[in-house]
Amino acid sequence: MSHHPSHQHHPHPVLRLPAWQRRVLNLTAALLLVTGIVWLGVHYSIGAGAGELPHPLEVLCMRVHGAAAFAGLFALGMLAAAHVPAGWRVTRSAHRRADRATQRHTGVAMLSLAALIVLTGYALYYFAPEDWRPAMGWLHAGAGFAMAALGFVHARLLRSRHAAAAHVAQPLRESSPSSAPR
Ligand code: HEM
Numbered sequence: 001m002s003h004h005p006s007h008q009h010h011p012h013p014v015l016r017l018p019a020w021q022r023r024v025l026n027l028t029a030a031l032l033l034v035t036g037i038v039w040l041g042v043h044y045s046i047g048a049g050a051g052e053l054p055h056p057l058e059v060l061c062m063r064v065h066g067a068a069a070f071a072g073l074f075a076l077g078m079l080a081a082a083h084v085p086a087g088w089r090v091t092r093s094a095h096r097r098a099d100r101a102t103q104r105h106t107g108v109a110m111l112s113l114a115a116l117i118v119l120t121g122y123a124l125y126y127f128a129p130e131d132w133r134p135a136m137g138w139l140h141a142g143a144g145f146a147m148a149a150l151g152f153v154h155a156r157l158l159r160s161r162h163a164a165a166a167h168v169a170q171p172l173r174e175s176s177p178s179s180a181p182r
């Protein structure tokens with residue numbers, strides 16, 4: 001693979017995901033978020049959560065959500081196989097550039113949130129007692145929203161193209177040890 005240590009100080013992203021993995025991630029994340037959000041909206045306004053009969057949209061959303069959840073688990077396994085160990089290596093302590101630390105922290109936080117999401121999802125499906133369900137559902141969805149938000153920071157989608165270009169043009173802008181020649 002191309003993640004040779006000598007590339008670690010390069011201003012470009014050092015851990016590009018293969019395009020197919022990026023697509024799997026984006027698609028599953030979008031499906032999970034949309035079906036989760038629509039379910040919340042319908043359930044608590046005109047559905048079972050508002051004292052009405054369960055709305056057909058609730059059922060449809062959870063059907064799709066359940067399918068997407070399996071795809072989500074596949075996506076996590078896919079990342080566990082290559083991206084996470086590679087990311088762990090390139091963000092090791094020898095390379096203390098601030099943005100690399102951000103990647104490490106947000107990456108680990110996302111993994112923890114993923115564990116919480118999977119556990120609460122499992123509980124929701126198999127044994128959440130009726131009176132725990134709403135709280136557990138909100139915890140589950142809240143972890144989902146937090147993970148999505150962290151993903152934007154982690155994948156550096158919030159950085160404008162301008163900022164990225166400036167970063168490339170002035171690699172010594174920050175007096176970071178990793179941009180100095182060794
Ligand atoms: C659920 C967990 C994770 C997800 C969903 C995730 C997702 C991503 C995505 C979408 C990118 C952008 C790749 C691209 O531009 O092609 C990325 C980059 C990266 N990730 Fe992760 N990642 C996760 C966990 C981790 C962990 C645990 C680490 C390290 C400890 C890590 C380190 C990195 C690094 C160093 C980059 C390169 C960013 C850059 O140079 O701009 N990731 N990740």
Ligand code: HEM
Nearest residue numbers: 032033036037062069072073121122124125133137141144
């Ligand atoms: C890999 C990620 C995810 C997995 C494995 C997962 C799994 C599950 C499972 C198994 C259920 C129970 C389905 C049922 O009772 O029929 C569920 C429900 C739900 N999920 Fe997810 N989910 C994930 C991500 C998300 C995300 C990102 C959101 C964000 C909105 C979300 C929101 C919800 C909501 C609102 C419910 C209904 C909760 C309730 O019944 O009270 N999920 N999820």
